[in-house]
Amino acid sequence: MSFPRLPQPGPGAVLLVCTCYEDGTALWGGLFDEIGGRREGDVLVLGDGGVRLHLVEGTGWDFLHGGNVPALVPDGGPVTPVAVLADSSVVYGGDGPLLVDLAAIPGRGVRVASARLGEILAALLGGALAFEDLVRDMDVYGMYQGDGGRPAFPAPTAPPHRAFPALPPTAAALLVRTCFDDEEGWRALLDEWGGADEDGWVGVDLDSDEIDVENYPLTALVVDDRAFEGLPPGQVPALVPPEEHATLVALADARTFAEPDRPLTVVDLYDTPGQTAVLPCRMVGSMACNLELANMDFHEFIAEDGMEPWWGDL
Numbered sequence: 001m002s003f004p005r006l007p008q009p010g011p012g013a014v015l016l017v018c019t020c021y022e023d024g025t026a027l028w029g030g031l032f033d034e035i036g037g038r039r040e041g042d043v044l045v046l047g048d049g050g051v052r053l054h055l056v057e058g059t060g061w062d063f064l065h066g067g068n069v070p071a072l073v074p075d076g077g078p079v080t081p082v083a084v085l086a087d088s089s090v091v092y093g094g095d096g097p098l099l100v101d102l103a104a105i106p107g108r109g110v111r112v113a114s115a116r117l118g119e120i121l122a123a124l125l126g127g128a129l130a131f132e133d134l135v136r137d138m139d140v141y142g143m144y145q146g147d148g149g150r151p152a153f154p155a156p157t158a159p160p161h162r163a164f165p166a167l168p169p170t171a172a173a174l175l176v177r178t179c180f181d182d183e184e185g186w187r188a189l190l191d192e193w194g195g196a197d198e199d200g201w202v203g204v205d206l207d208s209d210e211i212d213v214e215n216y217p218l219t220a221l222v223v224d225d226r227a228f229e230g231l232p233p234g235q236v237p238a239l240v241p242p243e244e245h246a247t248l249v250a251l252a253d254a255r256t257f258a259e260p261d262r263p264l265t266v267v268d269l270y271d272t273p274g275q276t277a278v279l280p281c282r283m284v285g286s287m288a289c290n291l292e293l294a295n296m297d298f299h300e301f302i303a304e305d306g307m308e309p310w311w312g313d314l
Contacts, residue, residue: 003242004060006072006083013043013052014121015083019064020091026057029091034114046118051125053084065245066098066273067237070106079103081131082124084117089271096143098272099124101131104159107238108274110134111143120144132157135234135274140302142272149304153265153278160235165227167236169244173220173288175202175264178231178253185257186224192262192281196222203285218285220250233265237273245269247292250284268298277301283311 009015018026037046037053044053064072069083081103089095089111096111099120110131112120123129135157139148167174177186193202194217203219231239236249250264261280266287268275279287279301290296303309 003064003068003072004058005074006061006069007054007056008074009054009080010043010052012080012125013054014080014125015056016044016053016086016097017056017061017064017069017083018086019061020086020088021059021062024059027091028086029094031086031090031097031114035097035117036115037118046121049118049122051118051121065237065240065242065270066100066109067107067240067269068242069100070102070238073102080125082121084121085109090114095141099131099134100273101234104131105157105232105234105274107236108135108155108234109142109237109272110138111141111146111272113143113146138272138275140304141299142268142275148299149307151276152303152305152307152309153276155234155274155276156232157234158232160232161230164231164235164239166241167223167228167239167246167249168221169241170221170246171244173218173247173284174223174240174249175218175220176223176228176231176236176249176251177225178228178251179257180226180229181254182257185262186252189252189256189262189281190222193217193219193285196224200224216285216289218250218281218288220288233267233276234274236267237269240269247288248284256281266301271298275302278303280311 020027037044042055083100085098090097096113098109098111101108134144138144139146140151141148190196196202200222203217240246249267253265256262263278264281264284266277287301
């Protein structure tokens with residue numbers, strides 16, 4: 001799936017893009033009632049701060065993901081540090097809108113309470129808040145200053161030191177090696193799922209009769225390329241091609257080769273792009289399967305600070 005370019009917002013305005021449609025009609029849910037403001041054509045002016053939201057509708061942006069937004073922002077003209085998405089989680093799940101970083105680490109996201117959207121955008125535009133502040137203070141649900149627990153493994157917020165190439169397109173999962181210090185450990189990791197085949201996949205030739213459903217094996221396209229050495233999770237969503245959007249991206253990083261259960265850093269691509277879940281490698285296949293079937297949500301695999309994760313006894 002490819003998406004059209006987004007329009008150029010007016011000076012000082014922020015794009016508010018609808019990404020959920022039914023029979024060609026944009027679905028906003030109760031968002032407008034929750035954020036308030038006054039309508040001036042295709043602009044919504046919020047509160048005393050005067051934040052201007054440029055409303056964007058069009059079925060070409062149906063199912064647009066946060067990580068794909070930076071590539072669609074028009075070149076030239078005024079630049080805003082953030083865009084806002086009203087996605088299916090807003091319409092059907094009652095979640096807050098998704099703020100997408102367009103400046104520091106483009107493509108990562110944070111959700112904010114709808115009633116606070118004007119306040120938070122005014123602080124971002126005025127420099128009182130940075131996107132890093134939002135990321136550092138989000139809960140396991142990806143909500144800024146939400147009432148959920150704090151993640152045990154918060155996503156790094158340091159800006160990237162260099163650019164990375166696009167990840168290969170696939171509708172399945174991606175297993176990306178980002179640490180190249182332990183060749184033996186990398187081979188042992190691949191052996192967990194029977195080793196990589198000649199096409200670069202793991203977990204495709206396993207005997208279904210031997211699969212442990214409690215520790216479902218991962219089926220993933222392996223990316224073993226030094227071009228991705230040091231890839232931080234926040235940069236991952238913008239590297240996933242929109243044509244075939246992966247189920248998840250699991251990073252084999254330094255932690256993977258330093259701890260006995262070979263934990264992988266799994267990156268959210270949908271609910272809160274760039275948020276991370278750190279899981280034993282044996283659990284990542286179950287995660288991918290449950291996400292693909294919509295049996296569970298990403299946040300259910302995020303370990304909460306100070307709490308034993310539910311998979312600890314499995």
